[in-house]
Amino acid sequence: DVVMTQSPLSLPVTLGQPASISCRSSQSLVYSDGNTYLNWFQQRPGQSPRRLIYKVSNRDSGVPDRFSGSGSGTDFTLRISRVEAEDVGVYYCMQGTHWPRTFGQGTKVEIK
Amino acid sequence: EVQLVESGGGLVQPGGSLRLSCAASGFTLSISGMSWARQAPGKGLEWVSAITVSGGTYYSDSVKGRFTISRDDSKTTLYLQMNSLRDEDTAVYYCAKGTSGMEVWGQGTTVTVSS
DSSP: OOOEEEEOSEEEEOTTSOEEEEEEESSOOBOTTSOBOEEEEEEOTTSOOEEEEETTTEEOTTOOTTEEEEEETTEEEEEESSOOGGGOEEEEEEEOSSSSOEEOOOEEEEEO | OOEEEEEOOEEEOTTOOEEEEEEEESSOGGGSOEEEEEEOTTOOEEEEEEEOTTOOEEEOTTTTTTEEEEEEGGGTEEEEEEOSOOGGGOEEEEEEEOSSSOOEEOOOEEEEEOO
């Protein structure tokens, strides 16, 4: 199975400051169709997960543009340009290239 | 608007069975891959199973041979039949639209396996 490794696992941030989460996969996530199926999800306290980013860098509808995704191959990053109070929660990366699908351990973002 | 509503969770004894349902609306289930994921209390997300547009099914090693995913396109409902349940299957179970992207999630249904 593809292992997804996130870092850090805990991320205290100051409001208005940037934040960055790394996600590394144990195998390349490039699929035979040329796409890289790397997703990012946000799970606010007490809520269901919500997808923010798909195929590495595409924002879902309604996702603020302060969220951005980048990377390639096995190394990916989620960035928040200026953290707001509503961004508190746990962030997960997930690969949708190989079976079985796998999630990272999650990164808890909290306000300092 | 795409909506997914899970149901069927509850308390079951170890070794027992449950069938979860996921009612889909706002899109055509028959031309969408679908997935199940779960989250044990205080833990992270775990992918469980998926069914592709063509009907192919996939499972995590932890549930293979015990869980079965299926869908009834006429009822626009996704199912997860769970047999031989174990304590470690206790979790909130979510259905999601998509298999490579899981773009929309339901609110979840809670399964508790305990004697």
